[in-house]
Amino acid sequence: MRKLVFIAILLMLAAPAAYAVQPDEIMTDPAKEARARDLSRELRCMVCQNQSIDDSDAPLARDLRLLVRERIATGDSDSQVIDFLVARYGEFVLLKPRFTPHTLLLWLLPPLALIGGGAALWFFSRRRAQSSGAADPSLLHLTEEEEARLERLIAAETQPEKPA
Numbered sequence: 001m002r003k004l005v006f007i008a009i010l011l012m013l014a015a016p017a018a019y020a021v022q023p024d025e026i027m028t029d030p031a032k033e034a035r036a037r038d039l040s041r042e043l044r045c046m047v048c049q050n051q052s053i054d055d056s057d058a059p060l061a062r063d064l065r066l067l068v069r070e071r072i073a074t075g076d077s078d079s080q081v082i083d084f085l086v087a088r089y090g091e092f093v094l095l096k097p098r099f100t101p102h103t104l105l106l107w108l109l110p111p112l113a114l115i116g117g118g119a120a121l122w123f124f125s126r127r128r129a130q131s132s133g134a135a136d137p138s139l140l141h142l143t144e145e146e147e148a149r150l151e152r153l154i155a156a157e158t159q160p161e162k163p164a
Contacts, residue, residue, distance in 0.1 A: 025062070027069055036069045039081055043068070044095045052095055064093075 027033040040054035047058035053065050064085070071081045085093050097103045142150065 025065055025069065027073070032069075032072050035078060036065070036072050039068050039072075039078055040065055042082070042095055043085060044093055046089065046093065 027036060037054060041052045043053045043064060045051045045053050045056035045058055045061040045064075047060050048056045051061075053061040053068075067085070068081055071084060076084070082094070091097050091103065097106060099107055
């Protein structure tokens, strides 16, 4: 039974990733097809939203893949294809948005949140350490009576037991 499970896992890991590109979409020139695939991995499917158009089976993703290949076939460069799609669909079509003043908050918010969280943890840990160290000094010292009792308890523990 274990062998069967192990073989099934190996087969799943060895299987190539499934792409949504249909055979009729593939360009005859391998260099242009490679460019189209690279561009398709950078573009977001507007229906699936967290998938590239290269991975999506949505009809809109197919239309975008065909549009990318059409633009490449007419001689557009990669940046021209991207610019055309951004002009048509907006920055949202890019899986990795450009670093512009318009997207500055999008790029800076995660590191700022991480820094803010670290500063908050540091502040609260320091505050907690100070509050625990600032306890009433009278609680930190034993009275003479408590010290005498403690010494009697320690002495009682250290005496060997007498055999019966």
